[in-house]
Amino acid sequence: RELSEMEAEDELDLAEMEKLKKTETACLEILKKYDFTEWELMEWSEQQAVFNFLYDSVTLTVVFGPPVDGEFFAARPSRSITSLDFESFLDEEQAPPSSCLVQRLIFQFIESRGSWQDKCPTLHYLPQALLDISLVVNRCKILGEELEFLQRWGAKFHLLETDIKDTEVKLLFSSSVAFAKFELTLAVSHDYPTAVLPFRVQTHIGNIGEKEVAAVLSKVPAGHHYLQRTVISIHQNLLQDPR
The missing domain is CATH 3.30.390 (Enolase-like; domain 1)
Structure with a gap:
């Protein structure tokens, strides 16, 4: 009897994992419709989503709140967002100056926007937020590449x-x-x-x-x-x- 109960619990756990996996896949499809992406999805759970930018040197953690009445995301009730936290993982002592500049400019943009939670209160707004960040990351990344080019080939000019x-x-x-x-x-x-x-x-x-x-x-x-x-x-x- 105990064995059958354990098997039933395992089946429920597997079903829940499968459901979560389908939700993650559906959410990913919606986010990728904004096809200009500089992010990589590292985690999507019932509690939060984690995105990495710029070779894993910038991380965005989005914490979910309760469902939102009347709003849907990936064919399921949308979730409120209680916080969006950005964190830098760049080792500034080891990184080249161009990478440090790129990182400073990205966080300059992040701070210039004020409260991200106000601009992105539910999952409905998340794709646009990721697009806005991606555009800045891409431009700053190209600037870093330009600086590396000039440091290497500047003597020609x-x-x-x-x-x-x-x-x-x-x-x-x-x-x-x-x-x-x-x-x-x-x-x-x-x-x-x-x-x-x-x-x-x-x-x-x-x-x-x-x-x-x-x-x-x-x-x-x-x-x-x-x-x-x-x-x-x-x-x-x-x-x-x-x-």
């Missing part, structure tokens, strides 16, 4: 040094042909590259200063690979042989 401090990128240009050495500092934010960047110039050698750099940057439109295009434009217009 008379770029002597690329330095990152907080959310500023310092580019030191030097050209014997143009008899010029100057530092361009760009202030980046989580909006990159949707707007041109505030900048300042410090001249070390020669006559290239803020006026000359501003004239070049005014012709570089905001958009994809803005930083790389800025460096290439400065190289082509200011640092070549004047003849």
Whole structure:
């Protein structure tokens, strides 16, 4: 008799696990309709969902509350959301400066939105929240790739040094042909590259200063690979042989 009761309990547990698995699959299908994704679903249970971003360096934990009357998600009653918590797992002491900058910009965006729980009170709003985060993560990730490119290949464009401090990128240009050495500092934010960047110039050698750099940057439109295009434009217009 005890054996049959245990078998019945096992069957109930298996049925519950199967039900939960189907719910997870259905929810995943809805979320993936927003096909621009930078997240990976790590857990979906009755209590919470856990998403990872950017090579597992950022984690979002969404804690579920009671069901919501009259609202459905994945063909089941929707759930309220009691909290959305973001956590960084980047080892800033070991990570390259470009990765640290990317992480800072992502969390700058997260903090700029205020209360995520107010913006995402139920599961109905979760796909849009994941999309908003994905867009910023993607743009910041591309910025990190641009910085790595410039650190590796900058010498081709008379770029002597690329330095990152907080959310500023310092580019030191030097050209014997143009008899010029100057530092361009760009202030980046989580909006990159949707707007041109505030900048300042410090001249070390020669006559290239803020006026000359501003004239070049005014012709570089905001958009994809803005930083790389800025460096290439400065190289082509200011640092070549004047003849």
